Amino acid sequence: MPHLPRRHVLAAGFGAAALPAWAQGASSAPPRPMHLLILGGTGFVGPHQVRYALSRGHKVTLFNRGRRPKEWPAEVEELTGDRDTNDYASLKGRRFDVCIDNPSAVPHWVRDAAAVLKSNVAHHLFISTVSVYADNAQVGADESAERERYTGPDRFAETMASLRKNMALYGPLKAACEDEVIAQYGAAHSAIVRPGLIVGPGDETDRFTYWPLRVQRGGPTLVPPRTDPVRLIDARDLAEWTIRLAEARATGAYNALGPTGNLTMGEMLDTLRSALGSKAEWVEASAEWLEKEKVSAWGDLPVWIPGQGETAGFHRRSNARAVAAGLTFRPLADTGRDTVAWWQGLDEKRRTAPLRAGLAPAREAELLQRLRG
Structure with missing residues (x-):
């Protein structure tokens, strides 16, 4: 859940440009192959980007530390380096049509990579986050909303270690x-994507994963207010759309949020129950009761953020600009089923360990007992 301090706005004139028709749908082929550089590429979103880019005829180069090798359906060039130590030697002198920066979370990573790349890359696409926004109370806020401001002594001195110590x-x-x-x-050669x-x-x-697994288990299930809103995006939809943005040399900032219309916790849960053939029974608790019982939003009950007060707009930000630029969404039922199938393919140690988000079964049982009597 984002922090909410001071505010500032993005550089003036950084508005979203209209995309050509061919870039606004997955069924339309790009006009020509590109050479894409993906910084990262082996985490959550990156592998989906790589596979989709290959399917559209692009050449792909990855730059990372080489610690998570993957198998690809076609040739992928993999360069190694270390952004913590400013090791970009493998990128020097290389030219690319577009660079997609997935992992940067500290400014010196952006600055140091640019020292090598900015003269050798025609376009840059940065994956940011809606956590940049300073205010989550406004319903329908778009990409022009004020953002948080770093107020420390030196933004370039911040490291991933210091970030992990102070999220x-x-x-x-x-x-x-x-x-x-x-x-x-430059604004004319950049795009910012905020999922x-x-x-x-x-x-x-395990934030979303908690829910399909819990729904599949069935039985009485503690749920937050079912009318509260939800916004989420399948990693595959995000990945494929970023490749199409890269093809179109899109500029501007985009809230990469789904779905197209409004979605509530209740609709999400009902969809998962139907998709998984579950007989789970919803036991709904109010936000006030959950707060009294110290059940946290986002952590104990993942995905959920109260739809009132200072978080009323968190799951109600406008995604109109991204949708107009061709962002599409697969059915939530498919995401739920595919998530369960992926989970079932993990090794036993991972599947039998406590989930990294959500209520432990014993804790949920205690809460259900108190709530019901």
Whole structure:
């Protein structure tokens, strides 16, 4: 859940440009193959980007530390380096049509990569986050909303280690990264993508995964207010759309949020129950009761953020600009089924360990007992 301090706005004139028709749908082929550089590429979203880019005829080069090798359906060039130590030697002198930066969360990563790349890359696409926004109370806020401001002594001195020690810096540092992208590459050669909750097969956070697994288990299930809103995006939809943005040399900022219309917790749960053939029974608790029982939103009951007060707009941000630029969404039922199938393919140690998000079964049973009597 984002932090909510000071505010600033993105560089003036950084608006979203209209995309050509061929770039607005997955069924339309790009006009020509590109050479894509993906910084990262082996985490959650990256492998989906790689496979989709290959399917559309592009050449793909990855740059990372080489610690998570993957098998690809076609040739992928893999360069190694270390952004913590400013090791970009393998990129020097290389030219690319587009660079997609998936992992940068500290500004010196953006600055140091640009020292090597900005003269050798025609376009830069930065994956940011909706956590850059300073205010989550406004319903329908778009990409022009004020962002958090880094107020520490030196944004370039912040490291991934310092971020892990103080996650309240996440939003301000991501906003500072956005600013550095524009400073280095220019607004006419950059795009900023701000996802919210990314879900689906490969999600190691277990935030969304908790719900299909819990629904599949069935029985009385503790749920938050079912009318509260939800926004999420399947990692595959995000990945494929970023490749199409890269093909179109899109500029501007985009809230990468789904679905197209409004979705509530109740609709999400009902969809998962139907898709998984479950007989789960919803036992709904009010936000006030959950707070009294110290059941946290986002952590104990993942995905859920109260739809009132200072978080009323968190799951109600506008995604109109992204949808107009061709962002599409697969059915939530498919995401739920595919997530369960992915989970069932993991090794036994991972599947039998406690989930990284959500209520433990014993804790949920205690809460259900108190709630019901």
